[in-house]
Amino acid sequence: MKNKFEILKNVKLFEMVEENLEAMLQCLGSEEKKYAKGEIVILTGNPVSSVGILLSGGLQIIQEDFMGNRSILTELKPEHIFGETFACAGVTESPVTVIATADSTVLFIGVQRIINTCPSSCLFHNQLIENLLKIIARKNMLLSGKNQLLSQRTIRDKVLSYLSLQAEKKGNPQFEIPFTRNELADFLCVDRSALSRVLSILKTEGVIAYNKKQFKLL
Structure with missing residues (x-):
């Protein structure tokens, strides 16, 4: 340390x-x-x-x-x-x-x-x-x-914009975010359940992959 x-x-x-x-x-x-x-x-x-x-x-x-x-x-x-x-x-x-x-x-x-x-x-x-x-x-x-x-109109747009920014910051399509789901919902100013639905849809569509705080843009 x-x-x-x-x-x-x-x-x-x-x-x-x-x-x-x-x-x-x-x-x-x-x-x-x-x-x-x-x-x-x-x-x-x-x-x-x-x-x-x-x-x-x-x-x-x-x-x-x-x-x-x-x-x-x-x-x-x-x-x-x-x-x-x-x-x-x-x-x-x-x-x-x-x-x-x-x-x-x-x-x-x-x-x-x-x-x-x-x-x-x-x-x-x-x-x-x-x-x-x-x-x-x-x-x-x-x-x-x-x-x-936050000015993005839909939760989907907010999520994709946030994840894209994280990937750009890390210089890698695979990265870890600092937030839990509840914290991410608070950060994006969206409902927790609605956020989970959007993430699930994006995963099903093959746009993203994730496990807890680990994400990958596909």
């Missing part, structure tokens, strides 16, 4: 930062927290003032409407960053909940410690700010792709 600093070297926020990571984290006032599976990391309605970096485990970002209908916005893996958009925007009430899907460790850094130079005038701050802007811009592009996926 990778240690914390091996993971952080691959985190986009620290890209091109030529600095001792341990000293930099101390300057930034970082805080490490552990969460058990099913525990809430960020709760809807709470303020967000820190950037979170997942060091181990897994997280889901979910959103619920007034009626309690749940939608999974994204799945987070180690090295992924979350909360930066809300923290930078000064959001006083988070519109989403972040929940641990496995025992997880998260490193938090106050966004003000990133974007404001410290009394020591550490040289890495400018690079961190540039990296943070790039991360936010990339996530806006991904959000645009998610909106395009």
Whole structure:
């Protein structure tokens, strides 16, 4: 298993930062927290003032409407960053909940410690700010792709668009998705039973093959 600093070297926020990571984290006032599976990391309605970096485990970002209908916005893996958009925007009430899907460790850094130079005038701050802007811009592009996926008219079109994107991302027609059936239904904002019917039809038609989370485009 990778240690914390091996993971952080691959985190986009620290890209091109030529600095001792341990000293930099101390300057930034970082805080490490552990969460058990099913525990809430960020709760809807709470303020967000820190950037979170997942060091181990897994997280889901979910959103619920007034009626309690749940939608999974994204799945987070180690090295992924979350909360930066809300923290930078000064959001006083988070519109989403972040929940641990496995025992997880998260490193938090106050966004003000990133974007404001410290009394020591550490040289890495400018690079961190540039990296943070790039991360936010990339996530806006991904959000645009998610909106395009959800704009598909039928469940069949949503499923095929999602699976095609996964195959393209992996560079292979055979791949594993990060979701269970219930989670995939929440991610695509469709009914669980209707999703199962569509998957079964696509399998019968010879369009796809699947076993649990393993899929193959035929």
